[in-house]
Amino acid sequence: MPKKIIKKGKKPHKNKPTSKKYKQYKIEGDKITRGKNCPRCGPGVFLMSSNNRQYCGRCHYTSFDSK
Ligand SMILES: [Zn+2]
Secondary structure, eight states: OOOOOOOOSSOOOOOOOOOOGGGGOEEETTEEEOSOEETTTEEEEEOEEOSSEEEOTTTOOEEEOOO
């Protein structure tokens, strides 16, 4: 039985699963949307949605979902 060779240095390359970010986007007609657009920055800037609030990372706009 051959001895197992342990290579040092370079790690074997593993294929990582691709980013699923694109699944967060929806295409409506000729528009691309991902949840809400920022009312200050306009279309193209999307709000990050948390538990009960939405936040714009660009202008720090925060809107709270009132329930
Ligand atoms: Zn904004």
